[in-house]
Amino acid sequence: QVQLVESGGGLVQAGGSLRLSCAASERTFNNYILGWFRQDPGNEREFVAGITSSGGSTKYADSVKGRFTISRDNAKNTVYLQMNSLKPEDTAVYYCAANSRWGVVSVFHYNYDYWGQGTQVTVSS
DSSP: OOOEEEEOOEEEETTOOEEEEEEEOOTTGGGOEEEEEEEOTTSOOEEEEEEOTTSOOEEEOTTTTTTEEEEEETTTTEEEEEEOSOOGGGOEEEEEEEESSOSSOOSOGGGOOEEOOOEEEEEEO
16 A cells, blocks of 8 residues: 655745655555645645656646646655645645556546645745
8 A cells, every 4th residue: 555645835925836745655656647636625626737657748737737847756756746836726735646547647536546644735925
């Protein structure tokens, strides 16, 4: 079973940047497709970005394209989310997730088997 631990969240002003990290316990980390999702109170968990097991393909939600970048370092069992030009509407709890059942990045949270505990990102205006 994969254990995922996020870090890097915090409070930032609009226009600022944060880099989230998600470290995995699994030695076969490079077999997993990884995704970042976010959720704020009253809303469903929404897809932010995803990356294939090799890192060769990525997908982004329209709302973050051009501002966020997902990457992974399989040697360190870690996936990253670089977030630039942050907006107040980016405020949410951010979760990383992993799945080994699909060959492509899925935007649906129910296709992911393992989840981290989440890290809060707050963007002030």
